[in-house]
Amino acid sequence: MPNDKQPQNPAEFFTEFWTDFMSRSGAASESSNGSGVSPAFSPTAKQMQQMFFDAMAKYAEEFMRSEQFLTSMKQTMDQSLKFKQLVDDFLTKAQRSMQSPVSADIDDMASLLRGIEERIFERLGRLEEKIAAVEEQQRSGRDAEASRAKRPSAPSTPNKSKSKRKPKRSR
Amino acid sequence: MTTATQNPFFTMFPPNLSAFAPEYEGFMQRMAAMPRVMEIAQKVKVGATPREITYQEDKMRVLHYESDVEKKYRTPVLLCFALVNRPYILDLLPHKSVVQQFLKAGFDVFLIDWGVPSESDRHLTIEHYVRSYLHNVVKHVGDYTGVKKISLLGYCMGGTLSAMYTSIHQDLIKNLILMAAPIDWSDRESLLSTWTDPKYFDIDQVIDTFGNAPPQWLQGSFAMLKPVANLIEKHLGFYERMTDEKFVEEFFAMETWTNDNIPVAGETFRQFVKDCFQKNLLVQGKMRIGTKTIDLSRINCPILNLMASKDHLVPCGQSAPFNDLVSSRDRKSMTFPAGHIGLSVGSRAHRELWPKVCQWLAERSDKD
Numbered sequence: 001m002p003n004d005k006q007p008q009n010p011a012e013f014f015t016e017f018w019t020d021f022m023s024r025s026g027a028a029s030e031s032s033n034g035s036g037v038s039p040a041f042s043p044t045a046k047q048m049q050q051m052f053f054d055a056m057a058k059y060a061e062e063f064m065r066s067e068q069f070l071t072s073m074k075q076t077m078d079q080s081l082k083f084k085q086l087v088d089d090f091l092t093k094a095q096r097s098m099q100s101p102v103s104a105d106i107d108d109m110a111s112l113l114r115g116i117e118e119r120i121f122e123r124l125g126r127l128e129e130k131i132a133a134v135e136e137q138q139r140s141g142r143d144a145e146a147s148r149a150k151r152p153s154a155p156s157t158p159n160k161s162k163s164k165r166k167p168k169r170s171r
Numbered sequence: 172m173t174t175a176t177q178n179p180f181f182t183m184f185p186p187n188l189s190a191f192a193p194e195y196e197g198f199m200q201r202m203a204a205m206p207r208v209m210e211i212a213q214k215v216k217v218g219a220t221p222r223e224i225t226y227q228e229d230k231m232r233v234l235h236y237e238s239d240v241e242k243k244y245r246t247p248v249l250l251c252f253a254l255v256n257r258p259y260i261l262d263l264l265p266h267k268s269v270v271q272q273f274l275k276a277g278f279d280v281f282l283i284d285w286g287v288p289s290e291s292d293r294h295l296t297i298e299h300y301v302r303s304y305l306h307n308v309v310k311h312v313g314d315y316t317g318v319k320k321i322s323l324l325g326y327c328m329g330g331t332l333s334a335m336y337t338s339i340h341q342d343l344i345k346n347l348i349l350m351a352a353p354i355d356w357s358d359r360e361s362l363l364s365t366w367t368d369p370k371y372f373d374i375d376q377v378i379d380t381f382g383n384a385p386p387q388w389l390q391g392s393f394a395m396l397k398p399v400a401n402l403i404e405k406h407l408g409f410y411e412r413m414t415d416e417k418f419v420e421e422f423f424a425m426e427t428w429t430n431d432n433i434p435v436a437g438e439t440f441r442q443f444v445k446d447c448f449q450k451n452l453l454v455q456g457k458m459r460i461g462t463k464t465i466d467l468s469r470i471n472c473p474i475l476n477l478m479a480s481k482d483h484l485v486p487c488g489q490s491a492p493f494n495d496l497v498s499s500r501d502r503k504s505m506t507f508p509a510g511h512i513g514l515s516v517g518s519r520a521h522r523e524l525w526p527k528v529c530q531w532l533a534e535r536s537d538k539d
Binding site for chain 2: 053056057060061064065070071073074077078081084085088103106107110111114
């Protein structure tokens with residue numbers, strides 16, 4: 001047996017809910033502010049509004065994490081990407097048939113230039129390293145020479161090796 | 172004849188319609204304010220701090236800010252923003268400017284403007300940005316100011332790039348400040364992490380089709396992270412406060428920035444999504460840029476990690492682990508009750524957080 005209180009038209013549920021909601025918020029604002037604050041911006045209405053939005057935000061986030069949403073997101077994206085690829089292919093073919101350069105050609109050229117640039121930089125980098133190593137060697141050589149020059153001259157005792165070599169050379 | 176009581180629309184209103192009189196009055200006030208609102212919308216000027224371009228390479232520019240305040244520190248600060256969106260968020264309005272905060276504290280401030288990548292830039296990788304552009308900028312700032320080591324502040328993705336750079340060139344960085352920078356993507360709190368799950372998101376297909384990551388697509392994705400706040404509450408809030416000129420100015424400044432999206436170089440975006448979001452290689456010490464493997468433990472300079480507790484884009488869980496991955500002894504975290512953008516433009520952040528950040532940096536910078 002159907003409930004006598006239930007409205008016959010299902011849309012009336014909706015109207016009833018909003019009528020009730022508006023009456024309550026209107027009455028609440030009337031009672032809460034005698035100072036002429038607009039009912040829509042009264043603290044009570046604001047609070048209700050915020051609660052409503054918070055609930056909406058919470059459910060929206062839960063929905064956007066759900067398997068259903070993620071699956072539909074993937075399907076939509078796959079379809080739209082396929083469509084774009086089809087359009088791009090069509091435009092490319094049309095432009096090629098008119099002997100016009102297409103973005104893929106420019107892209108290839110840019111990629112080629114980047115490749116060349118990278119190889120040059122790589123070689124320059126290697127050259128820099130080599131030069132740095134040579135400079136370091138030179139510097140250390142100069143330092144060693146300088147330290148030898150600065151070192152106080154050896155005591156008057158004759159160098160044994162030198163004294164030995166001389167007679168050898170003379171031979 | 173239809174009366175008010177017979178009209179179904181009027182039955183929704185409380186019997187005493189006079190309760191809506193103030194609302195009607197407010198509505199009329201807002202309508203009266205409309206011309207002024209339009210005027211402010213047209214006049215709002217973002218990124219207005221005077222500056223000069225001191226370095227330019229391809230589309231990237233380095234902005235050096237001018238200041239009336241006497242310089243107190245020799246160590247300059249280089250601000251590195253993300254590749255998504257424009258960097259002027261760090262200098263949005265004079266009273267909401269991170270740049271101004273540092274200038275007023277006596278620092279020499281530089282900002283990297285990465286520029287807008289075109290189709291021909293789709294091949295730029297993270298290696299190009301970190302090892303080439305960022306490295307050249309750091310060297311330039313050092314040469315320009317006559318110092319060997321500089322302070323680097325990275326915001327959002329710019330923070331991730333800055334951390335990568337510092338791990339390679341620690342010898343050139345004196346202090347590192349990360350600001351809402353994602354480092355560890357094992358934290359799945361952010362919706363972005365869910366959406367970029369390889370099960371549902373084929374990054375190769377997106378980049379192969381579009382070339383670069385399209386700005387409208389990025390903007391839409393960011394807006395959908397908080398649909399109620401971005402699509403309803405924001406506009407409602409604007410309607411409620413549209414007679415407040417200061418609020419309107421700030422609102423339009425923010426809107427200018429939010430709608431000023433730029434594409435992200437395709438290969439950079441592909442690598443960032445794959446290696447960071449999907450594989451989380453950075454914290455594992457397995458992320459490679461070119462021939463270099465990024466090892467965050469090589470970082471040993473003073474670290475300040477700024478996080479926003481209400482950040483829906485980069486939750487604290489993605490930033491906090493950074494301090495445990497570096498070998499610096501001097502490391503500090505500051506968590507502030509703000510959102511991702513609120514960290515740089517929030518009034519409270521400018522009142523309470525940034526003076527502390529400047530103080531932290533001042534204690535670790537060479538005096539002029």
